Amino acid sequence: MALLAALPVLASLWMQGPCLEQGWGGQEPFWRFCYSDLAVSTQTTDAGRGFGAWLSGEVPLDHPPLTGGLVALVAGLGPDGTALDTQRWVLAVWAVLSVAALVLMAWWVRDTTAHDGDGRGIRLDPRHVVLAPVAALTLLLSPDLLGVALATGGLWAWSRRHPALAGALLGAGLMARTYPGLLLLVLAAHAWRTGRERELGRVALGAVGAVALVAVPLLLTEPALVTRSWGLWDDSLAGLGSVWYLPTLAGSPWTADVLTAVAVVGVLVAVVLAGLLVLGAPTPPRVGAAALVLVAVVLVTGKSFPVQASLWLVPLVALAGLRWRDHLVWALAEGVHFVAVWLYLGGLSDANRSLPASWYALALLGRVAAVAWLAVRAWQTSSRPVGERI
Numbered sequence: 001m002a003l004l005a006a007l008p009v010l011a012s013l014w015m016q017g018p019c020l021e022q023g024w025g026g027q028e029p030f031w032r033f034c035y036s037d038l039a040v041s042t043q044t045t046d047a048g049r050g051f052g053a054w055l056s057g058e059v060p061l062d063h064p065p066l067t068g069g070l071v072a073l074v075a076g077l078g079p080d081g082t083a084l085d086t087q088r089w090v091l092a093v094w095a096v097l098s099v100a101a102l103v104l105m106a107w108w109v110r111d112t113t114a115h116d117g118d119g120r121g122i123r124l125d126p127r128h129v130v131l132a133p134v135a136a137l138t139l140l141l142s143p144d145l146l147g148v149a150l151a152t153g154g155l156w157a158w159s160r161r162h163p164a165l166a167g168a169l170l171g172a173g174l175m176a177r178t179y180p181g182l183l184l185l186v187l188a189a190h191a192w193r194t195g196r197e198r199e200l201g202r203v204a205l206g207a208v209g210a211v212a213l214v215a216v217p218l219l220l221t222e223p224a225l226v227t228r229s230w231g232l233w234d235d236s237l238a239g240l241g242s243v244w245y246l247p248t249l250a251g252s253p254w255t256a257d258v259l260t261a262v263a264v265v266g267v268l269v270a271v272v273l274a275g276l277l278v279l280g281a282p283t284p285p286r287v288g289a290a291a292l293v294l295v296a297v298v299l300v301t302g303k304s305f306p307v308q309a310s311l312w313l314v315p316l317v318a319l320a321g322l323r324w325r326d327h328l329v330w331a332l333a334e335g336v337h338f339v340a341v342w343l344y345l346g347g348l349s350d351a352n353r354s355l356p357a358s359w360y361a362l363a364l365l366g367r368v369a370a371v372a373w374l375a376v377r378a379w380q381t382s383s384r385p386v387g388e389r390i
Contacts, residue, residue, distance in 0.1 A: 030346030050076020147177025167206025239304025266301025285382030288319020
């Protein structure tokens with residue numbers, strides 16, 4: 001499994017090759033398809049000053065606290081040298097961590113038994129994780145993998161009847177990336193459906209404990225580290241990849257307040273849909289399927305849907321038990337959008353080389369439709385009688 005997990009990481013490193021050699025400055029990274037928020041933010045925030053500087057608020061990384069602290073820690077351990085040396089070090093370490101995280105997530109998927117109501121366990125396919133084309137595109141673009149791994153571990157722990165551990169992992173995931181916190185609601189609905197309500201207290205205790213372990217020390221030293229990323233989200237305009245970016249392409253961008261309201265409504269719709277799936281299916285559906293529905297709806301209705309956010313869906317596709325056909329249709333749409341978004345951004349400084357906004361809009365809509373299709377397929381397969389499920 002480790003050898004397979006190395007494949008998407010090696011592919012990511014190969015794509016980063018031009019920038020690893022020449023740096024991530026200017027517009028060239030867009031044309032060379034090697035732009036990385038992880039590398040750029042390491043330089044622009046001076047993350048090489050290390051964890052101590054981050055803890056004092058002097059390294060303004062735009063990540064939730066657990067992720068920001070890890071990036072600052074890794075950057076601070078790098079060799080003395082230029083900013084480019086620090087960027088190369090951070091990506092090299094992240095590549096190693098990515099292999100470990102992919103192996104761990106694949107093991108969690110393989111060890112997860114998806115009970116379909118009659119006690120018959122269905123083994124899930126971990127190759128959806130280690131051979132995911134989307135992982136190859138996104139692993140080194142951001143530090144999102146930390147939150148993704150913690151969320152996957154939380155779902156695995158719940159499936160193996162370790163409620164306190166499930167809560168702790170999802171609580172830690174909330175401190176690394178926001179969406180794992182929403183998965184706690186999926187567990188609550190699943191517990192209600194399967195008669196495991198008594199375990200929810202231990203889930204809540206684990207989650208609160210993990211959040212407190214991260215947040216309380218930071219609140220006592222530098223409170224802004226806890227709330228910074230969420231405050232920036234509230235004030236942000238529509239970002240690339242979001243359907244709400246289409247008005248921006250048309251020259252009439254929506255205000256931040258309107259977008260925040262729309263995104264909150266999207267979260268509420270996602271929670272309701274996931275709850276309806278868990279509570280309304282003929283037999284209790286896979287937790288991964290409900291989680292996939294929730295996260296997919298949150299992504300397609302959110303204020304921003306950057307390339308790297310698609311990594312959130314990789315383990316959920318595996319945990320939902322979807323077929324490779326559905327996976328590859330989604331991956332194709334992601335690949336088209338991946339090329340289109342960099343060509344569009346690169347062309348903003350050179351109209352002669354620009355990808356027309358209409359073409360980018362088409363790629364954006366194709367990607368959103370593919371993600372919505374994953375949610376539909378998860379819903380369809382979970383809503384069938386046990387004997388007809390894949």
